[in-house]
Amino acid sequence: MSNTSETDLIKACLKEIEGMLAWGDSKDWSNYDFEKLSEAIFEKTKVRLSTTTLKRVWGRIKYDHAPNTATLNTLAQFAGFDDWRNFIQNNDKPDISNHAPAENLPPEIQHIEITKPKHKRRLPLPWTFGLVFLIAVASYFVFQNVLGSGRVDPAHFSFKADKVYSEGVPNSVVFTYNASQAKTDSVYIVQTWDISRKTLVPKHQSKHSAIYYYPGYFNTRLIVDGEVVKRHVVQITSDGWLGLVEMDEKPFYFAKKDITKPDRIAISEDLLKANNFNLKPVAPRIRLFNQRDMGDLRNDNFEFETTLRNDYKEGGNTCQPVEVLIQCKDDIIFLPLGNPACIGELKMYAAGKMFDAKFADLSGFGANLSEWTTLRVVCRDKKMQVFVNNKKALEFTFPNAATGIVGLQYRFNGVGEVKGTWFKDAGGRRIDMAP
The missing domain is CATH 2.60.40.1930 (Macroglobulin (MG2) domain)
Incomplete structure (x- = not known):
């Protein structure tokens, strides 16, 4: 059993994760960063920790209770251990120094292959050369006798x-x-x-x-x-429009009839309350999906338009962050919107091109989300223009190989409404994402 307090062990585990992610000081992490972390944890452990839970653990939301065992087990597994007990056994005297950054992290979620920390002791130089020689010889025989001399057919x-x-x-x-x-x-x-x-x-x-x-x-x-x-x-696929609340383990799905209105798709405060979700103290994270076979629609030549609204701006949702994801085959176009006062923490990604408000002007993505806001994308031969309420917010050329578009995802806090959504392909064929 560890001689270190549980609080210190939790801090050590969080430092372990921060070092692997290499996203900088967690005090500077935005909501988007916690979203990425939630996705990465789910992909690695198959357990979903909500952004609210992660913010509580990292001290970004005041919470007087220690994380439960299930949360600690998941964090430890993400850090490369079997469970929380295994982390304790390997960290009797925690080393909270950061590890080297992981390389080639995927753009949107930035998943990483995580390994257990190893405490190394330096060998005398002659022993080092001998050990390298023995490893080389052993590797040769393993390769020849076990793996064979050629590629797997x-x-x-x-x-x-x-x-x-x-x-x-x-x-x-x-x-x-x-x-x-x-x-x-x-x-x-x-x-x-x-x-x-x-x-x-x-x-x-x-x-x-x-x-x-x-x-x-x-x-x-x-x-x-x-x-x-x-x-x-x-x-x-989503079988039309799908609405859900993101939760720690499994999402809560809304009935299609409850989110479908004559002219829009909507998740309202009344619908949330009817299903025992409250907007305070922390608004639940909701998502809308529409994913299907989009035919020959490709991300290098297309047009896209959608009109949306999030009129809840109380408590922790004063920035009213909204994220629109155009999902592609093995790629993503990630478009953020927010209150103009909060554009300083926006990040955008499109098929290999990343923009961070700390180093780029993303003020064009600021809007009054309490009112209907129109987002439009026009792309020709990978040259992409993004418009917010008919004003150009950004123009650039993306580097990744062109690929097909497979659908949409919207992310809101608390409530959200979407209408007037459509695509056009290179030939001008319009694809309406009714309503």
């Missing part, structure tokens, strides 16, 4: 994914694979584009099932002996 393996339901969430996917010719027991199935979210599966079996709570376009993979041998795209 993908033709020896099979992999496919079948959704239980054709549309909607939650939805389960049954993976069928054949990895019997793997040379080791290293057989993994990756459920999303994030390779850190991988599951070890028995090579002599053939079935693995997983549940998806959110719509998305997922590039799943079969990894054998360290190499990706097969891929299969899993697209979880």
